[in-house]
Amino acid sequence: MSGRHPGSAVTGRVVEDYVKTIYTHTEWQEEPIGPSALAERLGLAASSVTEMVNKLAAQGLVSHVRYGTITLTPAGRTLALRMVRRHRLIETWLVESFGYSWDEVHDEAEVLEHTLSDRLLEAIDEQLGHPVHDPHGDAIPSADGVVMRPAAVMLRDAAEGFVGTVVRISDHSSTLLRYFASERIVLDARVQVISSRPLMLRVGDIDIQLGEEAAASIWLSLG
Amino acid sequence: MSGRHPGSAVTGRVVEDYVKTIYTHTEWQEEPIGPSALAERLGLAASSVTEMVNKLAAQGLVSHVRYGTITLTPAGRTLALRMVRRHRLIETWLVESFGYSWDEVHDEAEVLEHTLSDRLLEAIDEQLGHPVHDPHGDAIPSADGVVMRPAAVMLRDAAEGFVGTVVRISDHSSTLLRYFASERIVLDARVQVISSRPLMLRVGDIDIQLGEEAAASIWLSLG
DNA sequence: GCTATGGTTTCGGCATGCCGAAAACTCGGA
């Protein structure tokens, strides 16, 4: 659009989604994301992603060397944190104020994170009492971009016999989320790793066997 | 877009805005809207409107004869009422639950009306106790498209000496809205028409002179 | 009845974002 002078901060649904997705990929995993994984997450063709990433790079939100991975610049990270904050605050709000269950909030938050005004969002934050994590246990960055995160291990990597409380459950799959809830695997639940292969988890006095995806979806408190 | 089989109900921000604007034009005025007036209201070029109106007509939302005016079909009216309901419920909610003043809600509602899910909207309706009009006095259609509207005269058309209560204030201009508030011209205020040309209005024990635009922005109860 | 004026429509163009196919590249294994 011609009405945008060069160098101005260009946002918009699409930019916001790319940047947020790039950020969340590295939130619980070290290696930066590549075009095909990003395309996968966004539900787009790889060619579309390459194209868009070039535009993001031109706007200084992302750095990307040809045939390499994609990382956020400080400006990109700031925008990403802003979007993550919005998403998680909205999820929390839907659960607290409207009785959504935590496997239902994702889609609605995905839309609203782009459309609520700052004013409304801060009013919601206020009403909620400035929560620091959402119903899944994911950290809610503060308005100025500070993230508080508890030390945690992924269940998959926890040693046999390890005892801890659940501090995070990935919201990647609604099905899994519902399953966990039905098995009493919820935030702050005390659990014990009985065995690693196959993975057996004791919750209360019940032992549950979990698969690969599940084991990569739960984080336990460390210390 | 290829993924849409012919004849399916196509919605989307743009369609929703056109249809809603066509509807609200005739809400307090009889003659149907023409392309240039519609373009004016939407902030678009007339040529863009002609184009889009053709698409709406092809989808059965609107009827339009070349060089003539634009009217809603039953399907179009249904969609329009849905959008009006959403807009006004959201405005009411922002005022009631977040302390927005009524001259501040419009822009936010303009965005959110397209993005809140039905579920969230109905939850909000519930929390508000199913209001039948918004903070300006505009009717909120019910979920099944029924509109309750009080009998009213536009202030401009009220006879000298007429006494009534304010049942509607047009939200067309924020400036005007703020002015009215400062003069105690609010919903349910009891007012008297002292003279017509120039228009003098008595509110409480104060007489206020109003201009053309103001006189076309206020409706008084009839009977 | 004719024409001028103003609203309406057509047309070519542009920007954004997406796609699939084909070309370009990387890197591990032989």
Place this chain on the structure above:
DNA sequence: TCCGAGTTTTCGGCATGCCGAAACCATAGC
């Protein structure tokens, strides 16, 4: 070192919605 499988990028295309300029129409006034 060379090859090939798997990624990444390029390229032409498409859909949506918008614009301005030019062509078109309706009708009021003469």
